[in-house]
Structure formats: C-alpha cells, structure tokens
Amino acid sequence: MTDFLVLITVSIVIAATPMLFAAVGELVAERSGVLNLGVEGMMLIGAVVGFGVTMSTGSAILGIGSAALAGAALALVFAVLVLTLMANQVATGLALTIFGIGLSALIGAGFVGMPIAGLPKLDIPVLSTLPIIGPLLFQYDAMVYLSIALTVAVGWFLKYTHAGMVLRAVGESAESAHSIGHPVIGVRYLATMFGGAMAGLGGAFLSLSVTPMWAENMTSGRGWIALALVVFGSWRPGRVLLGAYIFGGVTILQLHAQGSGSTVGLPSQVFTMLPYLATIAVLTIISAGPWRGRFQAPACLGQSFRPSV
Amino acid sequence: MTNDAAGAPPRLELRRITKRFPGVVANDGVSFSVQPGEIHALLGENGAGKSTLVKIIYGVLHADEGEVLWNGQAVTLANPHAARRIGVGMVFQHFSLFDGMSVLENIALGLEGKSDMRKLNDRIIEVSKAYGLPLDPRREIHTLSVGERQRVEIVRCLLQDPKLLIMDEPTSVLTPQEVERLFGTLRQLSAEGCSILYISHKLQEIKDLCHHATILRGGKVVGECDPATESTRGMAQMMIGAELKTLARRGARPRTATRFNVDNLSLATDQPFGINLKSIGFEVAAGEIFGIAGVAGNGQNELMRALSGELTVAQPSSIRLDGKPVGNLGVEPRRALGLCCVPEERNGHAAVPDMSLASNALISARNRMKLAVGGWIKHDATREFAERIIQEFGVKARGPESAARSLSGGNLQKYIVGREILQTPEVLVIAQPTWGVDAGAAAAIHQALFNLAQNGAGIVVVSQDLDELLTLCDRLAVLNVGSLSRAIDTADASMEEIGLLMGGLHGMSAEVPAVHGSAQNVA
Numbered sequence: 001m002t003d004f005l006v007l008i009t010v011s012i013v014i015a016a017t018p019m020l021f022a023a024v025g026e027l028v029a030e031r032s033g034v035l036n037l038g039v040e041g042m043m044l045i046g047a048v049v050g051f052g053v054t055m056s057t058g059s060a061i062l063g064i065g066s067a068a069l070a071g072a073a074l075a076l077v078f079a080v081l082v083l084t085l086m087a088n089q090v091a092t093g094l095a096l097t098i099f100g101i102g103l104s105a106l107i108g109a110g111f112v113g114m115p116i117a118g119l120p121k122l123d124i125p126v127l128s129t130l131p132i133i134g135p136l137l138f139q140y141d142a143m144v145y146l147s148i149a150l151t152v153a154v155g156w157f158l159k160y161t162h163a164g165m166v167l168r169a170v171g172e173s174a175e176s177a178h179s180i181g182h183p184v185i186g187v188r189y190l191a192t193m194f195g196g197a198m199a200g201l202g203g204a205f206l207s208l209s210v211t212p213m214w215a216e217n218m219t220s221g222r223g224w225i226a227l228a229l230v231v232f233g234s235w236r237p238g239r240v241l242l243g244a245y246i247f248g249g250v251t252i253l254q255l256h257a258q259g260s261g262s263t264v265g266l267p268s269q270v271f272t273m274l275p276y277l278a279t280i281a282v283l284t285i286i287s288a289g290p291w292r293g294r295f296q297a298p299a300c301l302g303q304s305f306r307p308s309v
Numbered sequence: 310m311t312n313d314a315a316g317a318p319p320r321l322e323l324r325r326i327t328k329r330f331p332g333v334v335a336n337d338g339v340s341f342s343v344q345p346g347e348i349h350a351l352l353g354e355n356g357a358g359k360s361t362l363v364k365i366i367y368g369v370l371h372a373d374e375g376e377v378l379w380n381g382q383a384v385t386l387a388n389p390h391a392a393r394r395i396g397v398g399m400v401f402q403h404f405s406l407f408d409g410m411s412v413l414e415n416i417a418l419g420l421e422g423k424s425d426m427r428k429l430n431d432r433i434i435e436v437s438k439a440y441g442l443p444l445d446p447r448r449e450i451h452t453l454s455v456g457e458r459q460r461v462e463i464v465r466c467l468l469q470d471p472k473l474l475i476m477d478e479p480t481s482v483l484t485p486q487e488v489e490r491l492f493g494t495l496r497q498l499s500a501e502g503c504s505i506l507y508i509s510h511k512l513q514e515i516k517d518l519c520h521h522a523t524i525l526r527g528g529k530v531v532g533e534c535d536p537a538t539e540s541t542r543g544m545a546q547m548m549i550g551a552e553l554k555t556l557a558r559r560g561a562r563p564r565t566a567t568r569f570n571v572d573n574l575s576l577a578t579d580q581p582f583g584i585n586l587k588s589i590g591f592e593v594a595a596g597e598i599f600g601i602a603g604v605a606g607n608g609q610n611e612l613m614r615a616l617s618g619e620l621t622v623a624q625p626s627s628i629r630l631d632g633k634p635v636g637n638l639g640v641e642p643r644r645a646l647g648l649c650c651v652p653e654e655r656n657g658h659a660a661v662p663d664m665s666l667a668s669n670a671l672i673s674a675r676n677r678m679k680l681a682v683g684g685w686i687k688h689d690a691t692r693e694f695a696e697r698i699i700q701e702f703g704v705k706a707r708g709p710e711s712a713a714r715s716l717s718g719g720n721l722q723k724y725i726v727g728r729e730i731l732q733t734p735e736v737l738v739i740a741q742p743t744w745g746v747d748a749g750a751a752a753a754i755h756q757a758l759f760n761l762a763q764n765g766a767g768i769v770v771v772s773q774d775l776d777e778l779l780t781l782c783d784r785l786a787v788l789n790v791g792s793l794s795r796a797i798d799t800a801d802a803s804m805e806e807i808g809l810l811m812g813g814l815h816g817m818s819a820e821v822p823a824v825h826g827s828a829q830n831v832a
Contacts, residue, residue: 162423169407169418176405179369180419181389296409 006135008252013144014210016248018043018202018219020147022226023233023240024154025198029075030230031158032191033171035302037093038078040223041100042196046071046203048108051214055116064143064204071200072193074100079192083185086304101217111214118212119143143205148241150198155237167191171298174305184305199223221276228279231286235298243282250275318381320345320504321366321473326375328361335361337528338375343473348495348505350515350536352548353525354747356717359508360402362525363475366506367399368392393421398466402477402508404458406450412461413446419465429468436467440494455604456487463494473504480514484604485775485808492518510548511776512541526550549748568767569593569648569736570629574636576615576622584608584791586615591786591796593736593767598758600778600785600799601771604811608791609653609740609771616738616769617650618643630736645676647735651725653744653771655718659725662714666706667695669713670728677732694731702727703753719750726754730761737761740771755781775807787811 022039029036036042049070054063078096081087119141122128128138158164170177170187178184202222207214225247233240254271319342328336335358343349353359364370366377368386376383379395386392392399406415416433417424430446437444442460450458459479466474476495480488495505495518507519515522516536524532524547532547569592576586586608593599603609614620616628618640625634635643640650652658660669671691675681680691695709702723706716713721722743729737742758743751758781762768771788772778778785779799787794787810794810 162417165410165414165418168410169414172407172409173405175403176407177418179389179401179405181368181393182418299408 002132006132009136012245012248012252015251016244017144017147018206019222019226019229019247020151020241020244021202021205022199022223023229023244024151024237025195026226027230027235027237027240028154029192029195030301031171031235031298032167032188033174033298033300034188034192035089035093036078036192036195037090037227038096038100039199039226040219041097042071042074042199043203043219043223044100044104045074046200047207047218048104048214050204051111051207054208055114060119060208063208067200067204068197072197075193075196079189083188086306089302105216108214116212119209141209143209151237151241171300174300178307225275225279228283232282247275250278319343320380322378324376326365326372328365328370328372334528339530341523341530343504343506345504346499346502347521348499348507348519350519350522351506351508351525352510352515352522352544354510354548356747357525358528359525360477363477363506363508367397367475390421393469396472398469398471399475400462400466400477400479404462406458406461408451410450412444412448415450415461416465416468420468432468433464437464440467440497441490442494455606456483471503473506474498475506477508480511484811485804512544516541524548565595567592568595568631572627574615574622574627576611576620578611584611586611587792589793591793593769595765595767596762598762598768598770598782600782601769601788602775602778602785602807602811603788605773607788609788612788613652613740613771641676649729649732649734649737651729651739653740655721655725660713660721663712665710665712666724667691667709670695670698673728674732698724698727698731719746722746723750723753726757730757734766736767738769742770743777
C-alpha cells in the first residue's frame with residue numbers, strides 16, 4: 001500500500017512539472033503586464049526542439065538548453081508584435097499557439113516514433129536508497145528539482161530584489177513606471193522571453209522525461225492549464241506551485257480512475273475531462289466570490305503601452 | 310527671497326523652450342527663471358502648455374529647441390533619472406503610483422538606485438514626521454485617500470533632497486484643510502532653500518502661496534507678475550486673454566414642488582475597491598440646482614450609477630421622479646420619464662469616441678427625440694438634432710459626421726451637455742460638468758445649466774470643484790465614504806464648514822460633529 005502511495009505521489013510530481021515550468025514563466029510575463037496566450041505553442045516548440053537536439057547530439061543538457069532558447073525565441077516574436085508593433089495581446093497569443101502547433105509538427109515530422117533514452121534519474125548515495133523517503137524525494141531527474149528551484153528563485157526575485165519590484169511596478173501601472181523613468185518596454189521584453197524559455201523547458205520535460213518521445217500536439221492542453229494556474233495561484237509563485245501539484249493530482253487520478261473505470265461505471269471521457277473541469281470550476285470560484293478582491297490581477301495586464309514622446 | 314541681487318545664477322532658467330506636437334505648438338519660445346527658495350507659479354488654462362513644460366524640465370519629454378540652465382550651467386535632461394540626479398523632484402497631477410504595492414515599495418521605485426528597504430522604512434517615517442506628512446510605509450496604496458497618496462509622492466521627492474520641487478495641480482483633489490497643510494509643508498521647504506515650481510489655475514492659492522508668477526497662454530509666456538500685489542481678476546484676464554464674463558445668476562426663488570427625491574438609498578458596491586452607499590437622502594425642487602461635493606472615491610461613481618439607472622435598487626421608492634418611484638427602472642425607462650444624466654467620463658461613458666456626433670446623439674436621445682421609431686433609425690432627424698446641438702451650444706466641430714474623439718475636451722463636453730439639455734429633461738444629473746474644460750466652455754456650460762433650472766427643471770451636480778459648486782448651486786451636501794451629509798445653503802456656507810464635512814482628516818469617522826468653528830478637528 002505504501003509503495004502504491006509513493007508511486008502515485010511520484011507520478012503526480014512528474015505530471016505537474018511541465019505545467020509548473022510553464023506557469024511560473026507565464027506568471028513572470030503577466031506580472032510585467034504581458035498576457036501571452038501562446039504558452040501551448042511555446043511548450044510544443046520546446047518539446048520538439050528539446051527532443052530533436054537531444055536525439056541528434058546525444059546530450060540532454062544541450063537539448064534542454066536549446067528548448068529554452070527556442071521557447072524564448074518564439075516569445076521574442078510575440079514580444080516584437082505586441083510590445084513594439086502594439087498588436088493586440090490576446091489575438092497575437094492565440095495566433096502564436098496555432099503557429100507553434102503547426103511549426104512543431106513540421107519540425108518534428110521526422111522524429112515521430114523515434115526512440116530516445118529518458119533523462120537519468122538522480123542517484124544520490126544513501127539518500128536515494130532510503131525506503132519511502134528515497135523514491136519520494138530523491139529519485140527524480142534533475143529537471144524536477146530545477147522546476148522547484150526556479151519557482152523559489154522567481155518568488156524570491158519578485159519579492160526581495162529591486163529588479164523584481166520594478167517588474168511588478170511595470171505590470172501595475174506602465175504609465176507611472178514610465179513617468180518615474182523605468183524602461184517599461186525593455187522590462188516587458190525580458191519578462192516575456194523568460195516566460196517563453198520556461199514554457200520551452202516545460203515542453204522539453206514532456207518530450208525528454210514524462211514520455212521520452214515526440215508526438216504531434218503532445219502537450220494536449222497543458223499550456224492552457226498553465227495559463228489557468230497563474231490565475232488559480234493569483235499571480236504568486238507559491239500558490240502556483242501548490243496549484244500545479246493539485247492539477248497534477250487530478251490528472252493522475254483521472255488515469256487511475258480510468259484504469260479501474262468499470263467499477264465507477266462512467267465513460268472514460270468523463271475522467272479525461274476532469275483536469276479541465278477542475279480548471280473551469282476553480283477559475284469561476286476565484287473570479288465570482290466576495291474574496292475576488294484578494295486575487296487581483298496586475299492592473300495593466302494585457303494592455304499595450306505606448307510611451308508619449 | 311525672490312530677487313537674488315548678489316548675482317548668483319538662478320536655480321533654474323529656461324531659455325526659449327519650444328516643443329511641437331503634430332498639429333500644435335505646445336510651448337513656443339518659453340523663457341523664465343526660478344531663484345533658490347522661490348515659490349514660482351506657472352499659471353495657465355488647460356492646454357496652455359504648463360504640463361508639457363514641466364515634463365521637459367523633468368526629462369519625460371524633450372524640447373525641440375531652447376536650453377535649460379541649472380545653477381547657471383546648461384544641462385541636458387535625457388530622462389527622469391537625469392533630472393532627479395541634479396535635484397529635480399516632481400509631484401504629478403495624475404499620481405505616478407502603483408495601487409497594488411506598498412507605500413515603501415512605491416517610494417523605493419522612485420528613488421535612484423537600489424535602496425536598503427529597512428533603512429528606507431525608517432527614513433520615510435522620519436521625513437514624513439519632519440514635514441507633517443504622516444504615512445505608514447507598509448500600507449498599500451489602494452487603501453489610502455487621495456490626500457495621503459499625494460503625501461506619498463511628496464515624501465518620495467523629499468527623500469531625494471530636491472533643490473527644485475515641481476507640483477502639478479496639487480490641490481485639485483484635496484479638501485481645504487489638506488490644502489492648508491500642504492501649503493505649510495511647501496513654505497517650510499521654501500524656507501530651507503528648496504525652489505518650488507507650482508502649477509495651478511487657481512488664482513487665490515497662487516496669491517496665498519507664491520512669490521512670483523509666470524502666465525502661459527497658448528504655449529507662450531504672456532505675462533509675469535507678483536501675485537501678492539496683482540489682483541486675481543487681473544491674473545485671470547492675462548490667463549484667458551479676454552475680459553471675464555460674469556455669469557447671469559438667478560435671484561433666489563421660493564422652493565416649489567419637489568421634482569426629484571432620493572430617500573434612504575443604500576447600495577452595496579460591485580467593484581473590488583468600491584464604496585457602499587449608506588442611506589443617501591436628498592430632495593431637489595423645481596428650478597433648484599443641488600450640489601454633491603466630496604473628494605473623489607467617496608462613492609460618487611456608485612451614486613451616479615444609481616441615479617442614472619445603470620445600477621437599479623431593490624426599493625423602487627428610494628428614488629422618485631415627480632413622485633413616481635423609479636428606483637427599479639433602468640436607464641432608458643428613467644430617461645423616458647424625464648431623468649437625463651451626464652456621466653463624468655466623456656470618452657467611453659458619455660460618448661463613444663469612434664462614432665460620429667450624430668450617432669452619439671442617437672444613442673442617448675433616440676426615444677425622447679423620436680430619432681428611432683420601431684427600430685429604424687431616422688438619419689435625417691438625427692443629423693438635424695446633432696446640428697441643433699452644435700449650433701445652440703457653440704460646439705466647434707466640422708459637422709454631425711465628425712467623430713466624437715476629434716473634438717477637444719471642452720467641445721465634446723459642451724456637445725454632451727447640450728445633447729441632454731435639448732431633450733428637455735425634468736431632472737438632469739450631471740457629474741464634473743467642467744472637468745478639464747477651458748474657461749470659455751465652462752462658462753457656457755454653467756450658463757446652460759442656469760437656463761435649464763430657470764425653466765423649471767431640477768438639477769443635481771456632482772463635482773469635486775468647490776468653487777464650481779458654490780457658483781452653481783442653491784444647496785449642497787457632501788458625500789463622504791458613501792454617506793451624504795445634511796444639505797446646506799450655499800449662500801451662507803463657509804469653505805471651512807464644507808471642508809469639515811468633507812472629512813478634512815481622513816480616518817476621521819464619517820460623522821462630523823455639527824460644524825461652526827469646531828476647528829480643533831483640524832490638526
């Protein structure tokens with residue numbers, strides 16, 4: 001029984017990690033006032049580039065790095081469109097997702113069905129071999145730890161550093177930040193590209209670790225859940241981390257419920273819907289109740305800013 | 310203080326500053342200088358180029374021609390950082406604050422370089438005490454009153470030890486007591502040698518505070534004076550460039566039938582930082598102009614929406630029009646009964662900026678003026694109605710087909726007010742009738758309101774501008790944290806009395822003791 005619980009917990013953490021990467025990246029972009037709905041597209045690009053580079057070079061580190069760069073590059077395209085050319089953020093973000101789906105399928109056409117060795121699990125002497133604690137905490141691959149470390153780092157950055165404060169200020173009021181003399185557009189470029197890099201990492205984790213393979217549209221909506229997680233976490237890294245693991249839990253629950261589906265007597269599609277239903281339910285509750293004031297979005301989220309000359 | 314005969318260079322000198330925007334010269338060869346410790350007024354109407362000029366001094370905008378001298382040396386102010394580094398501080402008219410962040414963070418963001426937050430926290434408390442500007446560094450901005458927000462801006466400037474402090478229309482949002490307190494701080498700064506560039510169009514304030522005044526009109530310097538000796542009328546005429554017209558005021562009339570009646574109106578807000586209305590009650594007689602004063606954010610938006618019908622109330626009889634309960638009716642049914650409204654925000658609320666003037670007339674007057682019958686638009690009648698508004702209210706526009714956004718603020722406001730008045734309302738509710746409007750248009754709007762009242766309509770004016778309310782209204786009451794004070798006759802109301810009703814000290818309970826000289830409330 002304990003083994004089973006450990007197994008479930010481990011699978012929840014792994015299911016949550018791609019969403020955690022993407023959500024924390026998107027959180028940074030949104031705190032600077034940029035709403036990038038292209039997360040799904042950037043994750044796919046990260047997944048295919050990470051897979052392709054790892055396969056052709058044999059270096060997972062190179063693959064992961066390239067995935068982050070590819071995500072950031074796609075985010076840069078988005079940033080040029082919405083920050084420099086003042087395109088509408090929502091429409092451009094949606095287009096970016098569609099573009100990412102198509103481009104990743106094109107790049108990955110030759111990779112479908114190719115085998116690859118997954119990322120090596122961590123193997124710390126003593127710790128990893130501990131009963132229960134070992135598999136529970138010390139037997140993941142490096143990216144799982146990286147996702148948690150980056151979440152903590154982002155939280156610390158936003159709360160305790162001057163640069164983080166400027167980033168939040170830019171998202172709160174671009175006008176004010178500009179009139180005090182902070183570089184609004186520059187900050188937003190960097191934040192958007194960081195978001196892209198994180199989405200790329202999330203995608204690479206999918207194609208290198210969760211299921212070491214490439215398949216078209218393999219993110220299957222995780223980018224959208226990551227977007228919802230940012231709202232769920234009310235733009236705070238700690239809550240996003242919690243949210244990611246809850247949603248990872250719902251995903252795994254769904255798989256297991258499907259496995260033993262006959263006992264419940266519901267069609268399997270109902271369980272596949274679960275994570276998405278949970279997303280809708282949570283978003284509705286957050287934005288409707290009397291507590292909504294406490295879940296404030298950055299005031300300038302999604303608005304273009306044109307500095308007066 | 311003003312004349313530094315020793316030959317030391319002025320703290321700030323502008324030489325022939327010119328700034329052009331597409332289609333308009335905002336500053337045209339502006340020159341003047343400010344001495345150390347001098348409080349220098351920059352006086353002018355909206356659109357005279359004051360804000361552009363100070364933005365150049367603060368490095369937000371760049372001049373096309375001319376030079377800025379600082380202590381006798383020519384300087385280039387590439388951005389606000391450069392301006393702050395030489396000692397220029399600025400308090401913006403529209404505050405440059407971040408609502409969701411703390412006072413401490415807001416101040417740190419406006420300082421050069423990174424700051425040690427703990428030390429900064431202590432310095433904020435220290436400086437705010439020294440200048441009588443109490444602040445709690447941990448509070449978030451959205452929990453502060455407008456006066457407190459301004460304190461944040463001022464303290465932010467003071468922490469940088471400024472040599473020149475620019476104040477852009479600082480009193481437009483303050484109660485009279487807050488204004489007095491601000492002036493105390495500014496005089497203290499001046500005595501310590503800090504120059505102050507004070508921008509305003511309120512003449513009495515300039516007379517009270519400033520050592521010297523430069524008057525701008527149409528982007529040019531049109532005069533200089535010593536405000537202590539120059540009359541306010543003289544300054545106003547320099548500012549406007551014409552003789553002031555005196556309003557044709559009506560004599561007092563006996564109060565007749567009640568036209569509009571608000572009784573025990575309570576409403577829970579639907580906005581995150583909104584204000585709940587608490588048993589509001591007042592009456593407006595035929596021919597009466599009733600004023601609602603108060604600092605912005607005390608429930609004005611909620612009250613306007615409740616009166617117009619954008620928000621309906623459960624108890625129909627809490628709003629009555631000529632005796633008929635209308636509280637549960639929406640905007641259009643209320644309008645059909647004769648209740649017309651002019652909301653505060655011109656662009657996007659009172660008018661659709663991208664639509665033509667004719668269409669903007671249609672959306673409001675379609676039923677009362679029968680411009681759309683059975684769902685079909687009568688284009689000719691609509692255009693005629695729009696033309697009538699343009700003519701009767703002297704709106705400067707190319708014609709009924711020009712887009713609303715192509716009009717200046719004053720002209721659009723005249724158009725919107727005209728649109729409602731020509732529908733011959735029984736009761737007109739109007740918010741901030743002359744906000745950001747030039748003096749000529751303001752006078753025209755005031756006159757139109759007088760005339761409407763003369764013809765027997767009841768008028769409710771919601772405004773933050775006390776001078777305007779005292780000019781227009783027969784009686785007024787003050788809205789404070791969602792409660793309305795008792796009504797007082799403007800004929801015998803003093804500024805102090807109204808200021809106390811406005812809750813000059815924030816954090817004071819909404820219940821202000823019955824007034825008359827209870828000045829101990831004003832610390």
